[in-house]
Amino acid sequence: MIAVFLQTLPFFGLIALGYGAARRGFFSEVGTAYLTKFVFYFALPAMLLRFSVSLNLSDVLDWSFVGAYLVGTFAVYALATLVAMIRRLNVAEAAIEAQCAVIGNVGFLGIPMLALLLGDKAIGPIMMVLAVDLVFFGSLVVILITGSRDGRMRLGILRTVGLGLLKNPMIVSIVIGLTLSAMTIDLPLPATDFLTLLGGAATPGALFAIGASLASKSAERVSIAAWLTLCKLVLHPAAVGLAALYLFHVDPVATGVMVAAAALPVAGNVYIIAQHYAVAPARVSAAILISTAASILTISVVIGWVTSL
Template structure:
């Protein structure tokens, strides 16, 4: 456990540094938003392009792997939804809470950290997890909220969801990287160096931005946030591990990467969606804050357990 903590602590220390800069006023909301845009549209996209350009399509489209992650994620999503409805929170709030229960910070935290901790072979499994989160659950919450408000699913809603996916830089960069890999061409040295230098900024930039964004979040509805954090940090990775190893028989290394990705704290884009639609944004914000703080120990513990299991 201590050995694993020594590996994960620097990543969380970068988040803490960003939080401290935000709390001291050295990095205000505008600066955090600018850094987030840089990481999202440039640094992280460059990292994803670089890694995916070294993959082939078979490494990112594995039906058994995708089902092994999707099925338990859907079950935890359904559980969080049912609990919210039993508490009479309504479909809109249930959709946000369910999103908190299963959508981890794979883009900003998972990709940089898991690749450095587990090696570049982790990028294929991580990209598949990211694809399920973005395409399935990222679309589902928009459809549920819109349908609940309008009483039906309009064609324009599906079109907007599809357009959003096409414009997502993480999806675009992965597709572009795979397309480059399919050509079999060697990337010119200046271009490869450019992508490597830009992509190297993704890890510190993303972690710092996460911390700075947390500085502006307040803790409300702690009991609900603790429940959703438990879903995200404990129930979700446990269900994914059982599904991958015992039900679908996924390769142990890929199953480990999948489980580690599932053990990540709630993603920041859940708050963005909740804020955009005006549905329980503070609940999402608190869940992100609480799950990120708790993940220092829970994620480290999950990594230590995976290490013992080989």
């Protein structure tokens, strides 16, 4: 575990560097927003496109894997929703808390870190986790929040969700890469070099941006944030691991990647959704801050266990 901890330390060191720069005022909130845009719209899609163009669709699309991840994730989602409803929260707040319980920072932290630590075989499963999170659970939270406010489901909600997916650069880059791969179209060397150069900025840029964004987060409602952190860092990886091994009999390597991806801290895009719809943003902020800090140790334990398999 010590060896794995030392391997993950540089990643969290970059997060700490971004946090320190923002706290000291060296990096403003506006600067953080533009860095995040650069990573989200340019560097990370370049990395995903370069990865996906070298994969076959069969390497990524494994229905047993998808089923295991959906079942395990939805079990924790339902538990978090139940606890929220027992506390008499409304549907929108319950949906946001459930989102915190299962949506990890796969894009900005998981892809750069797990691809390096777990190797090329991890890339396909990581992309599958990212796709399920964005397409299924990303759509679900928007539908629940808007539907609960309107009191009924409208076709306009589905149109908003669909357009959001079509405009998501991570989804678009994966689809383009897999399409080129299926058509056996090789990228020219200059294009590959361009994607490699641009994608190389994704890892340090994303990690620095995570840290800088955490500097503006607060730790209010610590007890609730601690519960959501427990869901995200412990219950979620345990649930998907059990579903993969005992219900769907997923390949052990893919199972390990799934568990590692599920052990990632709460994603920043949950805060963006909470802030956009004005649903408990301070609570989400605290969950992101506490889960990210705790994951420095928990991710090392999970990856150490996964690599031992």
